[in-house]
Amino acid sequence: MRRPARALAGAALLLGLALVGAAPRAAEPPPTPVYTELLRINTLFQHDRAGAIAELQALHDNLPAGATFNDRSKMLNTLINFYVDSGDARARGVIDELAALGAGAGDLESTLWAENYRARVLALFDAKPADGALLAERALARAGGVGYRLAGALHDTAAMCHQEQGDYKSALRHQTTALGLLQGHTERDLYHRAVALNNISLLYSQMGDERQALDYNRQAQTVAEGLHAQAMLATLALGRCGSYANLKQPEQADKACQQALALARVVGDRRLEADALGLLSNAAWEAGRYPACLGYAERAKALRSGADNDRRRADALADIGLCHIGLGAVAQGEGEIRAALEVFRAGNEHAAINETLGTLTTAYERAGMFKEAxxxxxxxxxxxxxxxxxxxxxxxxxxxxxxxxxxxxxxxxxxxxxxxxxxxxxxxxxxxxxxxxxxxxxxxxxxxFKLRDKERSRRKAQQENHKKSQFVAEAAHDLRQPMQAIGNLLGAASHAIGRGDVDKSRDLIDTAQKATHAMRSSFNAVLELSRLECGAIAAEYSSFDLTELVNESVFALRPLSEPRGVAIRLRLRPGRVLAVRSDRQLLGRVLCNLLSNAIKYSDPSKPGGAVVVVGVVGLGCHCRVDIVDNGVGIPEALQREVFKPFFQADNPGRDRDRGLGLGLAIVESILGLLSRHTLRLRSRAGVGTRFSVGVPVAAHDEAIMAPPPPAATTDVEDVAGLYVLYVEDDRLVRQSTEALLREYRVLCEPVGSLAELQALLPGLERMPDLVLTDYTLSGGHTARDVVRAVAAEFGEALPVIVLTGESESLALGPELEHAVVLRKPVASAALLAQIRALCGQR
Known part of the structure; x- marks a missing residue:
């Protein structure tokens, strides 16, 4: 059947604006008689829209001579909202009146409210959402220093305009910003917060992510229940009804619809009651329960008669026609649907016409009227x-x-x-x-639109190629720096050794090792981001204690924070377990990157010194990790730029001690890989930055995995005397690895190809303890060929470490099913630890 849920989503976005726009400003004088009358008319509007509009227009026409500027502003705001919500073109004249009032008094807020409404009218009345979005964005650029409710309304309007164009990503960005502005704890702020959460829920529903929509709907429900806001609870129940219907969960959908219906009757909202009846009629038609379908649809039409616009009355009439066709009254149903289509055509409602014709086709097919279908x-x-x-x-x-x-x-x-x-x-x-x-x-x-899609794909490919080229150029620049340093240091060390200055050469080699570590860290970061972007990394989900992971991340970053004098303060409830479902390793990488960023940018010159606060909050359907620093902050204009590779807002000199600028890019890529994870950034220049990571909670019956044991350090005695068979076709890598193993007294048989290995195997004095091999070898051979050759010689499989430089997924096959894969560059300590772990198992 026709789906009214989308229309309801747009109505709810309008509701959000009405509540924000009509709100009086903070810190105002006590209510005046005009304001008291506005409150009464607002209440009347919930169940008698026509009467409320008539009374408010009368108040407008006969406003007392002693009315204050605030009285006039509130009255005009409320009247505009009533007209916009009812689709009444008289809104245009009142908007002009509000703009003139603001200009005459030099009041920027009234002027911007008028611009806000004009943007709405462009999108809703003139079908020009792109122009509306542009107007709202321009108003936002002038809105510095205005009240947060006005800024929230402008973001809400911009979101609505983008939503009308189908640009849900931009709409979601504006709605999320509007939600972030509503941090107050007054009853009005909490109510507006519930409205913003509901708007985000409806956007996710329009994007097809009904589970995320339900998550935000339940958050809004929690706030609304605390306020006993019956009208909002009815709206939220209606949203859940639509989401459950789209998820094909009819029992939950019916329960939510009945709840919405009951609450709408309690608050006397005839339009909301009609919407709930429309959804119930929809569900009954889908299930083939045509008598119930007709009953619901006729009650909805009765509620819409005289109190709603032509489009909504036509919706109800079309629903009745479809129910009649299902009951066999085909001629009557066809007449009703055709009458509804005439209304849609008169209003140029092309989407409604298309949707109605589609469901009429299905109705004909059910009735066996295939020719008509x-x-x-x-x-x-x-x-x-x-x-x-x-x-x-x-x-x-x-x-x-x-x-x-x-x-x-x-x-x-x-x-x-x-x-x-x-x-x-x-x-x-x-x-x-x-x-x-x-x-x-x-x-x-x-x-x-094949031609248009092809052109979009071509442009997108060009943009991606440009981004990749820029990424490679910047990565090469940052990797050349430590390479240059290593070359200089080793040349100086060689000269010092030639002069017999052992102490000087040792210092130079130690410094070269630090530069090598920096280059390896940089290379690993570049490689990790590359593998994330090309899809070579897949998430492996499990359930674990989020509090435990946060503790581990903070402990791991102590060596970075303590030398810098940064105090890390944990805000955790002792003994509380917060079970979440995520990839433990990838989420740990996200937390470490954000924590490292906070440590590097904390400001020790502030009172109390450099401080990073880490907190964990459980919020029902998800948990949130907050990482807050008191550093330099990020200007609003740069808050999207910081997620680009190699971008650093406060490091123009490319100081390597402050990283490469890849940490936040990696964070965004990882969270894009993890389902239902979110990231929010709030920052003020000169004050500090807060990153908030949302993680979905685990199911109640899901077992929580224990954390992996910490890796132990490797001493010479742990690996001395082991016998390793080593295959590597790169001579420089082979010689350096052989030198490392021999320094730890590991017996090593190095070869450069499969042919050399096959010649060596018959002459070995004893069975090796382990096989260490590169994956891709010369002659088209791989590590799988190495393992087969060793197994054929000794009659059993040996422990295998594959040390590879490949960034893509490897075709391991059954031969390497139990092999450990390490990707170059690998720290020597990590390689030795793996050798000790594998050989210790034999």
Missing amino acids: FATLREQSALREAESQRELDRATLQMRSAFEATARQKEIVSLQEKNRLQQAQLTNGQLELAVGLLIALLVGVVGF
Whole structure:
């Protein structure tokens, strides 16, 4: 059946604006008689919209002469909200009046409220959401220092405009910002917070992520229950009903719908009651319960009569028609649906027409009227073809406008020729789409806008290639620095050894080792980010104690914080276990990167010194880890830039002690890999920065895994006397690894190829303890060939370590099923620890 849930989402976004926009400013004088009357009319609006609008218009026309500026501003704000929410074009005149009031008093906030409403009208009345979004963004640029409720309303409007264009990512960004502004603890702020959470929930629903939508809906429900906000609880129950319906969970959907219906009756909200009945009718139609479907739909239509706009009344009429067709009253149902379609056509509601024709086709198919179903499907296809033609006409008009703006006649002629060719190409594409539609009628596949999608893919590929090239260039620059230092230091050490100055050469070699460590850390960071971006890393989920992981991360970063004099303060509840479901290793990497960032940028010059606060909060459906520093902060203009590779807001000199600028890029890539994980950044320049990581909680019946045991250090005595067979085709790597093993008194048989290994094996005096091999060898051979050759010689499998420089996933096969894979560059301590661990198991 037709899905009213999307329409309800848009209505709820409007509700969010109405509540924010109509709110009086903070720290105002006691309520005046006008303000008291506005509160009464606001309450009336919930169950009698027409009466409330009439009374408010009368108050506007007969406002007392002694009314204050705040009285006039509140009255105009409220009247605009009523008109916008009801789709009444009289909103335009009142918006102009509010703008004039603000200009006359020099009040920036009133001016920006007017701009906010104009952006709404552009999107909702004029079908120009792109212009509305631009107007809202410009108003936000002027909104520095205004009240947070006005800033929140502007972000809400920008979100609505982006949502109308289908740009849900931008809409979600603005709604999340609006939520972040609502940090107060007054009853009004808490109520607005519930509204913002509900708006985010509805956006996730429109993006198809119903589980995330339910998560935010329940957070809003918790706030609304604390406030006993019955109207908001009814709206939230309605949202849950739609989400459960989309998740194909009819029992939960019915329970939520019935709850919404009961609450709507309690608060006297006829529109909300009608919406709930519409969803119940929808569910009954889907289940084939046509008598119940008709009962719900007729009650919804009765509620909408006279108190709602034509579009909503037509929705209810179409629902009744579909129920009648299901009951066998086909002629009556067809008449009702056609009447609804006429209303949609008069209002240019193309999406509603398309949706209604689609469900009418399904109704005909259920009734066995396949000829009528096919005809309706053809009508739907013609509608889509006409929409394609309209888009083509709009594109043509835009290009013609661009031509008229060109100064030189010769350029105009050239551009007109290009326009003609582009129109011909678009027309050909349109004909191809029409043919594709006719062919796909019987299988339900509709292909549109192939040319546009191909162009978007091409542009996206070009952008990705440019990003990769830039990434490689920046990575090469940062890796050359330690390489240059290592070369200089080793040259100086060689010269010192030649002079017999052992102490000086030892100091130079120690410094070279530090530079080597820096280069290895840089290379590993670049490699890790590269593997994350190309999908070579997959998440391995388990359930574990988040508090324990946070403690481990803080302990691991003590060697970094203590020399810098940074105090790390933990805000954890003793003995409390917070079970979460995530990839323990990847989440630990995220926490360490954020904590390392906080340590590096904490400010020791502030009162109390450099401080990093780490807290963990359990919030029902998810847990949150907050990492807060008192450092330099990040300006708002740079808060998206800091997640780009190699970008550092406060390190223009590329000081290596403050990292490469890859930490936050790795964090964002990892969290993009982990399902239902979130990251929020709040920062003020000169004050500090807060990163908040959201992690989903584990199921109640899921076992919690114990943390891995800490790795022990390796002494010479732990590995001395072990016999290692080593295969590596790179001579420099082979010689350096052999020198490391011999220094720890490990017996080593190094070879450079599979052929050398096969010649060596028959002459070995005893069976090796372990095989250490590169994965890719010369001659097209791999580590799998090495393992097969060793097993054939000794009749059993030996412990294997694969030391590889490959960044992609390896085809290990059964031969390397139990092998340990280490990716170059590997620290010598890690390699020796693995050798000791594997040989200790034999």
